[in-house]
Amino acid sequence: SQTIHQWPATLVQPVGSPLSLECTVEGTSNPNLYWYRQAAGRGLQLLFYSVGIGQISSEVPQNLSASRPQDRQFILSSKKLLLSDSGFYLCAWRRNSASEQFFGPGTRLTVL
């Protein structure tokens, strides 16, 4: 069976510090991978998606970036965090464009 992991589960960072959130998927190959952000009481905002190693599509211009160094690894980064980067970050995977998404447990990021 497939599983998706995210870490850390919670993170408190000062403004201006760097960020690295990691997502890994097990039990499948060549998945489509996604990063979403969910602000408090808000819906899901698609940040990035990837259909293969090194292939990243950005949905919203901001100070975040994503990378996919391995087939089942998806990393969300920032060089300098802003207060507005606080939120709940969700990683998801999908077999292909005709299937459902499966979500990880999320990372709660608080920027102070």
Add this chain to the structure above:
Amino acid sequence: AQSVTQPDIHITVSEGASLELRCNYSYGATPYLFWYVQSPGQGLQLLLKYFSGDTLVQGIKGFEAEFKRSQSSFNLRKPSVHWSDAAEYFCAVGAKNDMRFGAGTRLTVKP
């Protein structure tokens, strides 16, 4: 580009009452449609999905949804709500490589 609208931000129902959560989508072709549920501080869990065929789909936890092409809708229903159904519900439309989610409907269940 596809989009999803969930008109109701917050709904309160009594335990045992029926439930209908609304979802409207915008997409040029027949989309793939989904309903997810999210408990506080958790990831999203898939309730049900529609790809093609029978327009009434059954999901987990007693939920069902009906795809109505003429109304561009995919409403979620449950005949009798349980207190454990209190959560946030998201409708989503998938096409090509991305998925778009509605803003969500928060469900409160009164005892």
